[in-house]
Amino acid sequence: MGEDRDGAFTEWAQRTAQQLRGTAYLLCGDWHTADDVVQDALVRVYERWHRIRPEAATSYARRVVATAAVDRSRRPWRREVPSEVLPDRPSGAPDDGPDYDVVSALAELPARQRAVLVLRFFDDLSVDDTARVLGITPGTVKSSTSRGLDRLRELMRTPVLAGLDEEKP
Numbered sequence: 121m122g123e124d125r126d127g128a129f130t131e132w133a134q135r136t137a138q139q140l141r142g143t144a145y146l147l148c149g150d151w152h153t154a155d156d157v158v159q160d161a162l163v164r165v166y167e168r169w170h171r172i173r174p175e176a177a178t179s180y181a182r183r184v185v186a187t188a189a190v191d192r193s194r195r196p197w198r199r200e201v202p203s204e205v206l207p208d209r210p211s212g213a214p215d216d217g218p219d220y221d222v223v224s225a226l227a228e229l230p231a232r233q234r235a236v237l238v239l240r241f242f243d244d245l246s247v248d249d250t251a252r253v254l255g256i257t258p259g260t261v262k263s264s265t266s267r268g269l270d271r272l273r274e275l276m277r278t279p280v281l282a283g284l285d286e287e288k289p
Contacts, residue, residue, distance in 0.1 A: 129169045133162055136178050139243075140185050146238040147189035149227035157188045183253045186239065190231040225275040233268035236261055 140161060144154035161184040165177060172180055226234050232254070239250045240261070247265075251258045 125169060128174070129166055132174070132177055133165075136181060137162065139178075140181055143182065143238055143243055144185050144189060146223065146226055146242055147186060147231075147234055148192065149223055153192065157185055157192070160188055161185045179249070179253060182239070182243065182245075183255075186235045186254055190235055222272075222276070225272050228275050229268055229271055232256075233264045233271065236264040237268045237272070240265055 137158060140158045141154055144157040144161075145151055148154045148157060161181050164184050165172065165181050168180075169177075226237065229237070235254060236250060239245045239253055240247070245253065247258045247261045250261045254261070256264075
């Protein structure tokens, strides 16, 4: 019986880990932290595997990843930002302006807004599913989505026109 449990978990984890890692990266903005978050999530899912319905395992894991990422963002040492590449010029050098990409812009958002946007648009969850994963109301998901997209537009300094015509009447 334990072998069946381990086999089912291993099969599920192999199918799901990369998707969870991508979600965690967008939530954390750092691959190393994302790997830690996913590893912690997989451990928690494994510990509860016998109680989780197979069709709910991914949703539960996604919730664990989102919660862990939000919790990590609240820690005081979070203010340190690791960098894989050192800057080519001294910090006082003139700059052509911010060169944001989506991941950098997401990192600037409050943790809940970031979690909502990642779950809604990267994981393609509905408002209700996002609310369930994060343990918040659908209204909070909608307002966090609106505020988060507004802030992303500011940070990226380009309009985000998802499904909208560029010219208004």
